[in-house]
Every structure is written in C-alpha cells, then in structure tokens.
Amino acid sequence: xxxxxxxxxxxxxxxxxxxxxxxxxxxxxxxxxxxxxxxxxxxxxxxxxxxxxxxxxxxxxxxxxxxxxxxxxxxxxxxxxxxxxxxxxxxxxxxxxxxxxxxxxxxxxxxxxxxxxxxxxxxxxxxxxxxxxxxxxxxxxxxxxxxxxxxxxxxxxxxxxxxxxxxxxxxxxxxxxxxxxxxxxxxxxxxxxxxxxxxxxxxxxxxxxxxxxxxxxxxxx
Amino acid sequence: xxxxxxxxxxxxxxxxxxxxxxxxxxxxxxxxxxxxxxxxxxxxxxxxxxxxxxxxxxxxxxxxxxxxxxxxxxxxxxxxxxxxxxxxxxxxxxxxxxxxxxxxxxxxxxxxxxxxxxxxxxxxxxxxxxxxxxxxxxxxxxxxxxxxxxxxxxxxxxxxxxxxxxxxxxxxxxxxxxxxxxxxxxxxxxxxxxxxxxxxxxxx
Numbered sequence: 162x163x164x165x166x167x168x169x170x171x172x173x174x175x176x177x178x179x180x181x182x183x184x185x186x187x188x189x190x191x192x193x194x195x196x197x198x199x200x201x202x203x204x205x206x207x208x209x210x211x212x213x214x215x216x217x218x219x220x221x222x223x224x225x226x227x228x229x230x231x232x233x234x235x236x237x238x239x240x241x242x243x244x245x246x247x248x249x250x251x252x253x254x255x256x257x258x259x260x261x262x263x264x265x266x267x268x269x270x271x272x273x274x275x276x277x278x279x280x281x282x283x284x285x286x287x288x289x290x291x292x293x294x295x296x297x298x299x300x301x302x303x304x305x306x307x308x309x310x311x312x313x314x315x316x317x318x319x320x321x322x323x324x325x326x327x328x329x330x331x332x333x334x335x336x337x338x339x340x341x342x343x344x345x346x347x348x349x350x351x352x353x354x355x356x357x358x359x360x361x362x363x364x365x366x367x368x369x370x371x372x373x374x375x376x377x378x379x380x381x382x
Numbered sequence: 383x384x385x386x387x388x389x390x391x392x393x394x395x396x397x398x399x400x401x402x403x404x405x406x407x408x409x410x411x412x413x414x415x416x417x418x419x420x421x422x423x424x425x426x427x428x429x430x431x432x433x434x435x436x437x438x439x440x441x442x443x444x445x446x447x448x449x450x451x452x453x454x455x456x457x458x459x460x461x462x463x464x465x466x467x468x469x470x471x472x473x474x475x476x477x478x479x480x481x482x483x484x485x486x487x488x489x490x491x492x493x494x495x496x497x498x499x500x501x502x503x504x505x506x507x508x509x510x511x512x513x514x515x516x517x518x519x520x521x522x523x524x525x526x527x528x529x530x531x532x533x534x535x536x537x538x539x540x541x542x543x544x545x546x547x548x549x550x551x552x553x554x555x556x557x558x559x560x561x562x563x564x565x566x567x568x569x570x571x572x573x574x575x576x577x578x579x580x581x582x583x584x585x586x
Binding site for chain 2: 234
C-alpha cells in the first residue's frame with residue numbers, strides 16, 4: 162500500500178504546484194453557475210426550479226475539464242512507462258490517481274456546491290441531499306472519467322473525444338443526483354436515489370480502475 | 383543471463399523485426415545498433431515488459447518473464463528516451479518519488495551526486511537544461527541495485543564530462559555482475575557486444 166500512498170501524495174501535491182490546475186475546476190464551476198442568474202433573470206421561482214440541474218450539470222462539465230490532467234502529463238513525459246513498471250498493479254496506480262483527482266477536483270466542487278445552490282435559491286431542504294449526492298457522485302465522475310482519459314491518452318488534443326466518450330457515462334449520476342435533491346425537497350425522500358448512487362459508486366470502484374488500466378496498457382503499446 | 387528467442391515485434395501494421403535473437407550476459411553490455419526504425423526502442427520496451435512480443439519469448443536463465451512479470455519489472459531499471467521529470471518538483475523530489483515508489487529510501491543525495499547533480503538538488507526541474515534532466519533520469523540507475531539496465535539512447539544531450547560519469551556508473555554495474563542492454567550511437571568504452579539491427583520495412 163506504500164506505493165499507492167506515494168502516487169496519491171505525488172499527484173495531489175502536483176495538482177497544487179505551479180501549473181497543476183487544482184483550483185481551475187472549482188473556479189469554472191463557480192463561474193458557470195453564476196452565469197445562470199445573469200442569463201435567466203432574477204425570478205426566484207425559475208431559479209429555484211432549475212437549481213439542482215444547473216449545479217449538477219456545471220459539476221459534470223467542471224470535472225470533464227480537469228480529466229486531461231489524470232494521465233496526459235504522465236504519458237507525455239514518460240512517467241507512465243515507469244508507473245507501469247512500479248511494484249503496484251496498474252489498476253491500483255489508476256485508483257491512486259483517481260483518489261488524488263477526487264481530492265483536488267471533486268472535494269472542492271462538493272464544498273462549493275451548497276453555497277452556489279443557495280445563490281440559485283434552492284430550497285434549504287434540498288441542501289443536505291445535494292451534499293450527500295455529490296459526496297457519492299463526484300468519485301464516480303473521477304473514476305468514469307479515468308476510463309475516458311485512459312482511452313484518449315495517446316490522442317493529440319483528445320479533449321473533445323474525451324468529452325464525447327465520458328459525458329454519456331455521466332448521465333446516470335446526473336439523473337440520480339438531481340432526483341435525490343428533488344426528492345428531498347418534495348418530501349418523497351432522497352434515500353432511494355442516494356442508494357442507487359452508492360451502488361453506482363461501488364460498481365465504478367470495482368470495474369473502473371481495471372478498465373482504465375487495460376486502456377492504458379493498450380496505449381503504452 | 384537474459385535472452386530473447388525468435389522475437390517478432392509488430393507495431394500497428396508494421397513488422398519492426400522478425401526472428402530476432404539476443405543474449406545479454408552479466409558483465410558485458412549488449413549494445414543495440416542500427417538505423418532509425420530498426421526497432422531498438424521497441425526491443426528495449428519489449429525487454430521491459432511494456433510491449434508484448436507477437437512471437438517469441440524473453441527468458442531469465444530459461445524461465446519466461448511472462449511467468450512472473452512482477453518479479454521481472456522489480457529487477458530492471460528502464461531509461462526511455464523521455465525523461466519522466468515533473469517540472470514543478472525539484473530534482474530531489476523527483477528522484478525521491480521514484481526511489482520511494484520502488485520501496486527505497488527518501489534520501490537520494492548519493493544518487494544525485496553520482497551524476498553530478500548535487501548542486502542542483504533543490505532547483506525546480508523546469509529550470510534545468512535538457513542534459514541536466516537527462517542526468518536526473520539516469521540517476522534512477524544509482525538508486526537501487528537492479529540486475530538489468532535497459533537504456534534507450536542514454537547519452538543524448540549529455541556533455542563529455544557527464545558521459546564519463548555515466549560510463550563510470552555503467553562500468554561499476556557491469557563489474558558487479560549486472561546486465562546492460564543499451565541502444566546508443568556513442569562509443570561508451572564499456573566491455574560490450576554489438577547487436578546489429580536492420581531496418582525492416584515489410585508490412586505484416
């Protein structure tokens with residue numbers, strides 16, 4: 162597990178160093194969400210109605226922006242070859258990198274989300290469900306994103322291809338994430354939706370790192 | 383003794399080489415020579431286990447590396463033509479990461495000194511020259527005693543003094559019974575044998 166912790170610590174610290182881009186995703190998230198009241202207008206009912214969807218869609222797009230950081234730099238500077246030869250299965254290397262990606266991208270989004278939801282006049286009853294849903298959902302975004310990032314790692318300017326590959330995978334997270342918030346607000350309860358998100362997270366944890374590792378091996382060839 | 387028997391390497395649609403045999407023995411460097419595209423880098427990546435051979439097998443004293451890939455990657459150091467250096471980290475941080483990832487110590491001063499990087503240890507590597515970054519990559523060789531060194535053009539962008547430092551390190555490794563497979567165009571003054579590789583432009 163030592164090697165796992167080393168890779169996690171290196172990726173997390175690199176993200177906060179010069180040019181690491183740790184703050185970019187959350188800055189994009191905040192800016193995108195604040196555009197909506199400006200574009201739609203200040204009617205509180207409309208903003209309240211769209212708040213859950215807007216926060217989630219912006220979170221998906223912000224995560225997408227940060228995915229090229231996962232493997233691209235390591236692929237281009239040759240570090241990925243050495244990581245593949247490290248005394249750790251490549252799937253666990255991927256998992257360590259996903260964990261570092263979540264810490265530097267998903268967690269800041271999770272912290273910013275309730276504040277932005279209030280800005281959009283979300284019903285206070287939905288805030289708890291929003292935080293819980295994002296707590297379960299953002300790691301899924303990192304892991305599914307890693308599969309796409311691994312598949313496109315050898316492609317120059319693969320950003321658009323990555324978006325096309327990954328966004329469909331994000332749809333279940335979006336649907337159940339929004340339903341959890343609306344369930345909590347309407348009084349029907351967020352629990353079933355959160356359970357589905359939890360199941361998705363377990364599935365992603367079990368399969369995602371292996372799928373991403375297989376794609377990376379293909380690209381190292 | 384590390385050997386390859388009847389190796390065929392296919393990249394994309396192209397046969398890079400076919401029916402290639404080699405033997406790397408302790409104490410003698412195996413120097414790969416040949417024109418561009420002859421498959422020197424491919425052979426090194428194959429030997430590292432990063433590529434899989436379309437045909438043929440790589441063996442340690444008769445045992446195929448596919449039987450225990452983890453043991454194989456534990457006993458080699460691969461120095462590719464990319465330097466695997468993170469510009470945001472200092473030279474010491476870069477090397478310490480690779481050292482600790484391989485289960486070694488965090489203290490890497492000795493390895494940095496062995497390639498003359500001591501004075502640059504705490505400089506961000508984005509400020510280093512190409513030759514200095516290359517030396518930082520080569521310093522991984524001095525981290526832990528690994529049996530097999532796989533070197534892809536190790537002396538590119540090195541000055542004469544650095545080439546001498548590296549050659550001394552390589553001689554010591556060979557003297558201790560280590561194995562080296564290196565693709566290089568520079569005479570390194572090592573006890574070595576040459577494996578001449580031809581370019582192969584046929585399609586698969």
